[in-house]
Amino acid sequence: MPDAVATTDTLTCRAACGACCTAPSITSPIPGMPAGKPAGVRCVQLDEDERCRLFGQRDRPAVCGSLRPSAAMCGASRAQAMHWLTELERQTAPVVPA
């Protein structure tokens, strides 16, 4: 997620991105979003620099801390990340019976 220091061995979170805090849905409660976050909605905890205000705090959802930058997810730009994450969300959305 958009932490300036979020890294893996090979990839660092891009500054001013925030795609993975916007495109996916999050079902866990987030301070300010008690029912979680719908897909495509910017998390209220993203600051103006697209960084998480809850980084390092106990009330940050566990799912946020478990997500790591990856080449597939982050792509080469915020637009690519938004596209990939939006498509993943669409493919994994529950099927609503007709």
Ligand code: SF4
């Ligand atoms: S999509 Fe990748 S680069 Fe963008 S905020 Fe998330 S981890 Fe960082």
Ligand code: SF4
């Ligand atoms: S809580 Fe932080 S890491 Fe999780 S979606 Fe919101 S801004 Fe992103």
